[in-house]
Amino acid sequence: MSETIRLCPKCSDVMQIGFIPDFSYGAAALETKWFYGEVTKGFFGGVKASPMGGIPVHAWRCAGCGFLEFFAVPKPA
Ligand SMILES: [Zn+2]
Structure with a gap:
C-alpha cells in the first residue's frame, strides 16, 4: 500500500492527514461529514x-x- 504524500500549496512542506471529530455530546463519537445543499x-x-x-x-x-485543506471523499466499498 502506497502512502500519499501531499505538499502544502502555501509553503511546500509535507502535509499530514487527520480528521476533525465532533464533540457535540462531550465525546469524540462522531466524525465530521459533508452534506450537499x-x-x-x-x-x-x-x-x-x-x-x-x-x-x-x-x-x-x-x-x-x-x-488546513479539507477533502470529502466517500469510503471505498
Ligand atoms: Zn505550509
Missing part, C-alpha cells in the same frame, strides 16, 4: 442531517505553517 433547521433549531448520510471529511494539515 444548504443547511435546513428542524423544530428545535438543530441542523437537519441524517447521521447515516454525508461524506466523511478528511483534513490535511501542513507540518510547517499549519495550513
